[in-house]
Each structure stands twice: as C-alpha cells, then as structure tokens.
Amino acid sequence: xxxVTQAQTEISVVExxxxxxxxxxxxxxxxxxxxxxxQPPSGELVFLIRRNSFDEQNEISGRYSWNFQKSTSxxxxxxxxxQVVDSAVYFCALNSNSGYALNFGKGTSLLVTP
Amino acid sequence: EPEVTQTPSHQVTQMGQxxxxxxxxxxxxxxxxWYRQILxxxxxxxxSFYNNEISEKSEIFDDQFSVERPDGSNFTLKIRSTKLExxxxxxxxxxxxxxxxxxxxxxxxxLTVV
Numbered sequence: 439x440x441x442v443t444q445a446q447t448e449i450s451v452v453e454x455x456x457x458x459x460x461x462x463x464x465x466x467x468x469x470x471x472x473x474x475x476x477q478p479p480s481g482e483l484v485f486l487i488r489r490n491s492f493d494e495q496n497e498i499s500g501r502y503s504w505n506f507q508k509s510t511s512x513x514x515x516x517x518x519x520x521q522v523v524d525s526a527v528y529f530c531a532l533n534s535n536s537g538y539a540l541n542f543g544k545g546t547s548l549l550v551t552p
Numbered sequence: 553e554p555e556v557t558q559t560p561s562h563q564v565t566q567m568g569q570x571x572x573x574x575x576x577x578x579x580x581x582x583x584x585x586w587y588r589q590i591l592x593x594x595x596x597x598x599x600s601f602y603n604n605e606i607s608e609k610s611e612i613f614d615d616q617f618s619v620e621r622p623d624g625s626n627f628t629l630k631i632r633s634t635k636l637e638x639x640x641x642x643x644x645x646x647x648x649x650x651x652x653x654x655x656x657x658x659x660x661x662x663l664t665v666v
Contacts (some may be wrong), residue, residue: 482657
C-alpha cells in the first residue's frame with residue numbers, strides 16, 4: 439500500500455521567513471514519482487514539481503527548493519523568504535508503476551502574514 | 553499554455569437528482585481522471601480513463617458514478633442519484649502516460665447537494 443504523510447496541518451509564518459513543509463511517503467515499489475501541488479484560496483490545484491525515485495538531486499526554482507532523501511523516505515519543500523502570495527494549502531503526492539492514481543497527503547495549510 | 557477546463561464552476565442540486573460534470577482535457581493527453589476533495593480534506597482519486605474505458609477506479613467510485621468521453625474533446629462524470637455526502641469539489645485532470653507524466657488539474661467544480 440502507498441501512503442503519504444504530511445504531519446504539519448497548519449503553519450503560520452511572517453513574511454520573509456523561511457518555511458519547510460514536510461512530506462514522508464511509503465511505497466513498496468522501486469520506481470515511483472513524487473509531486474508537490476499548490477492549492478491557493480481560489481481552489482485550483484497547481485503543479486509545482488515532480489521527482490522520480492532514481493533522481494535524488496535536490497532542486498531549486500527561485501524561492502522554492504525541494505530535498506528528496508530516499509534514506510528517510512522524505513520529500514520536503516522549502517520556501518525561502520516567504521511572501522503573502524505563498525499562502526495556500528500544499529499537497530505532496532505519490533504515484534508508481536502499480537497504478538494510475540495519485541495518492542495525496544492531507545496537505546499543509548501555510549499562512550504567510552505581512 | 554494548454555489547460556484543463558471544467559464546467560460549471562459551481563453546481564447546486566437537490567438530493568436524488570442526477571448531475572453531469574464536464575471537463576475538456578488538454579488536447580494531446582491520453583489519460584483522464586476525476587478526483588474529489590471534500591471540504592477541508594485530502595484530494596481523493598475516483599477514476600482513470602484511457603482509450604475509452606476505465607483503467608482504474610477507487611472504492612469511492614461505485615455504481616452511482618459513471619464516466620464518458622462523448623466526443624473528441626469532452627470528458628464527463630455523471631452522478632446518478634446525488635446524496636448529501638457527494639458534496640465536494642470535483643477535479644478533472646489529464647496526463648500523457650502515467651505514472652511518470654504530470655497530471656494537470658482543472659479549476660474544479662464545487663458540487664453542493666441540498
């Protein structure tokens with residue numbers, strides 16, 4: 439069975455602080471894919487990043503960075519110098535060769551205040 | 553940039569009525585999906601559809617649900633006899649070849665059953 443755990447339900451930070459959103463996953467498959475999606479208050483789901491299980495290189499995109507560690511089954515997401523527009527619910531998700539479905543975590547609600 | 557579009561954005565229906573939610577996937581994508589998100593909860597997989605047939609479905613997708621690709625562009629989700637607990641945001645998504653390909657989501661249809 440596959441499982442994604444986002445232990446942080448809500449995080450509140452002040453603008454310009456750095457914040458890390460945790461994601462821990464479980465899967466028996468050796469080939470799998472990890473994703474982060476953002477859900478702003480308007481409700482849509484916006485794709486942020488995909489990582490496959492064979493690529494543990496960390497990735498940086500502007501103020502966003504992702505730390506993938508197979509040894510701890512984690513795929514954490516850091517926002518540097520947070521901004522009010524980063525306020526949203528962030529979902530970590532997992533997919534693998536055993537099916538078509540994306541398995542989502544419960545999400546972390548991030549509130550960035552001025 | 554290509555996107556998945558869903559109509560309507562919000563639908564209110566009476567318990568026991570049939571509803572059809574509509575989606576136009578990204579044109580060169582081959583796989584289509586429906587997910588739902590009950591208010592404040594995680595995003596849950598309902599069904600995937602490929603080559604005019606269901607490729608995978610969850611236990612949520614029971615006999616009251618059906619999907620169809622009535623023409624070359626639309627993809628629909630029908631709920632035959634709505635219940636109060638069907639109230640949720642329904643997301644359509646599409647992708648190239650899973651699990652590696654990114655699933656891009658529409659903006660969602662908020663279904664309210666009264």
